[in-house]
Each structure stands twice: as C-alpha cells, then as structure tokens.
Amino acid sequence: MRSCPLPSGASMPVFGIGTWRMGENNRRRAQELDAVRHALDLGYPLIDTAEMYGEGVAEEIVGEALAGRSQRPFIVSKVYPHNATRRGTVAACERSLKRMGIERIDLYLLHWRGGARLSETFEAFHHLREAGKIADFGVSNFDLGDMEEASRLDKGLTASNQVLYCLSRRGPEFDLLPWMRRRSIPLMAYSPLDQGRLLGTAALKKVAAELRCTPAQLAIAWLLAQPGVVTIPKSASRERVKENLGALDVTLTPEILAELDRAFPPPKSKQSLAML
Numbered sequence: 001m002r003s004c005p006l007p008s009g010a011s012m013p014v015f016g017i018g019t020w021r022m023g024e025n026n027r028r029r030a031q032e033l034d035a036v037r038h039a040l041d042l043g044y045p046l047i048d049t050a051e052m053y054g055e056g057v058a059e060e061i062v063g064e065a066l067a068g069r070s071q072r073p074f075i076v077s078k079v080y081p082h083n084a085t086r087r088g089t090v091a092a093c094e095r096s097l098k099r100m101g102i103e104r105i106d107l108y109l110l111h112w113r114g115g116a117r118l119s120e121t122f123e124a125f126h127h128l129r130e131a132g133k134i135a136d137f138g139v140s141n142f143d144l145g146d147m148e149e150a151s152r153l154d155k156g157l158t159a160s161n162q163v164l165y166c167l168s169r170r171g172p173e174f175d176l177l178p179w180m181r182r183r184s185i186p187l188m189a190y191s192p193l194d195q196g197r198l199l200g201t202a203a204l205k206k207v208a209a210e211l212r213c214t215p216a217q218l219a220i221a222w223l224l225a226q227p228g229v230v231t232i233p234k235s236a237s238r239e240r241v242k243e244n245l246g247a248l249d250v251t252l253t254p255e256i257l258a259e260l261d262r263a264f265p266p267p268k269s270k271q272s273l274a275m276l
C-alpha cells in the first residue's frame with residue numbers, strides 16, 4: 001500500500017476506512033464491528049474515527065476490532081472543538097486512547113475550528129506528542145486562511161488537513177490543495193462518495209462501466225490518483241468494504257482522467273470550503 005510522507009518523517013497510508021455514523025444505533029453495532037474487522041482482515045491499513053462518532057461508541061467499536069491483533073493499522077482520531085482547550089484536548093485524547101485500548105494515536109486532528117483558541121489546541125498537541133500519546137497532529141475542515149494561521153503555531157508539524165473532497169466537490173483544488181502540496185502536507189479526503197450521492201451520477205456510471213469497475217471504486221480511484229491525497233470511504237457492509245478496497249486495482253489513464261474532468265470540472269475560482 002502506497003503511503004504519504006508526513007512533515008515529522010513518519011508516513012500515512014493513502015487509504016483507509018471511515019467510521020462516521022457507526023456507534024449511533026445499538027441494533028447496527030454488530031454489523032459495524034463486523035465491517036471494521038473485515039476491513040482489517042482484508043488489510044485496510046488505516047482507520048479514521050473521532051470522539052464525536054456515536055459519542056465515543058465508534059472508537060469503542062474500533063477498539064473491539066483491534067483487540068487481539070498482532071499488527072494494528074494507522075489510527076486517526078479527532079477532538080471536538082468544544083474540548084480543544086489546553087487541558088480539554090489532553091483529557092479528550094486520553095479518553096479516546098482508553099476507548100480504543102491503544103497507547104498512542106498515529107494522527108490526532110482538531111475536528112473543526114471553533115470553541116477554544118487555536119494556540120491552546122496546538123500547545124496541547126505539542127504536549128501530547130512529547131508525551132508519546134500521539135505520533136502526529138493535524139486539523140480538519142480548515143480552509144487556506146486557517147491553514148496559514150495553523151502554520152504559525154505548529155512548528156512545521158501539521159501532518160494533515162481532513163476536508164470534504166471528491167469528484168463532485170473539487171473546490172480544494174483551486175488553492176488549498178496546491179498550498180498543502182507545496183508543504184508536503186497530505187490532504188485527507190472525506191466523504192469520497194459524497195455519502196453515496198455521487199454514485200448515481202450518469203457520467204460516473206458510464207466511465208465505471210467502460211473500466212469494468214463499480215462507480216464507488218472509480219470515485220475512490222480518482223482520489224487515489226491525485227498526488228498527496230489520502231481517502232477514507234466508510235462502509236458498514238462486508239461486501240462494500242471489499243468492493244471499496246478494489247479501487248486500489250483501478251488504473252486511470254490520462255484519457256479517462258480527462259473524461260472525468262469534462263463531467264466533473266475542476267474549479268476556476270476560489271470556493272469556500274464545504275463541510276458536512
């Protein structure tokens with residue numbers, strides 16, 4: 001599996017499973033756990049979660065899926081903005097570690113801006129890193145101006161910015177993604193399927209049929225073809241977890257990429273960062 005180098009010298013796999021909406025309904029818990037376990041059995045190298053997802057239950061599911069394994073994937077989790085004070089961030093991280101039954105989070109993100117002062121959150125991130133509780137830190141839903149502000153506080157260590165980015169929402173390509181690329185900061189593309197909305201698009205279906213892959217595989221493969229981009233499709237179904245991994249085997253030629261550009265044009269001007 002390909003990975004992206006991070007400013008700290010560590011690296012992050014370019015593909016993983018998302019867990020938003022997991023842990024929200026006890027009746028779906030067994031199926032969600034089964035899907036995360038299946039992803040790990042198939043070799044998914046990264047799990048993306050957050051204290052917000054199921055108010056901690058998604059992290060518990062991740063912990064259950066990890067239990068008893070000799071190798072563990074790269075783990076990403078996130079702190080709520082309202083917890084992101086100097087002390088609150090440290091306490092939230094400790095709760096997340098406990099729920100997942102792990103000693104260290106590989107990448108710990110501020111979920112979105114708001115609440116605490118950014119300087120306090122970064123102070124806590126530096127402290128957690130020095131204490132070995134997180135390996136790297138970063139942000140989420142940060143537009144260019146926020147990234148510039150973060151870069152004044154991060155001692156060159158912001159490892160990623162997780163934002164909404166997929167074929168039907170290409171706004172970050174105008175300025176945010178180039179800015180991040182110049183600094184070798186990988187962009188984590190969330191909602192790669194636009195939460196399923198992208199999959200019914202006629203143009204996507206047509207190109208997928210030409211390539212003999214599924215629309216979901218094509219949408220994910222397109223993101224994986226973008227330099228410096230990591231993506232994290234979520235599925236709570238065994239079959240779809242396997243299907244989504246198949247995106248890694250889809251090769252996109254320059255002609256196919258051009259056809260996708262015609263159907264889903266890149267931005268010609270600045271667009272405010274969209275958020276789900």
Ligand SMILES: NC(=O)c1ccc[n+]([C@@H]2O[C@H](COP(=O)([O-])OP(=O)(O)OC[C@H]3O[C@@H](n4cnc5c(N)ncnc54)[C@H](OP(=O)(O)O)[C@@H]3O)[C@@H](O)[C@H]2O)c1
Pocket residue numbers: 017018019020021048049111140141162163189190191192193194195196199216217232233234235236237240241243244276
């Ligand atoms: N930082 C942030 O603010 C933020 C915001 C949003 C998301 N995220 C992260 O990014 C992850 C992915 O984004 P997302 O969950 O919003 O959306 P997504 O991955 O684009 O789409 C997930 C939806 O698509 C369905 N799906 C998955 N694979 C499919 C396939 N092969 N065919 C048809 N349908 C399929 C899933 O249903 P089933 O589960 O039933 O398969 C689910 O309803 C999240 O889980 C979360 O970890 C972060």
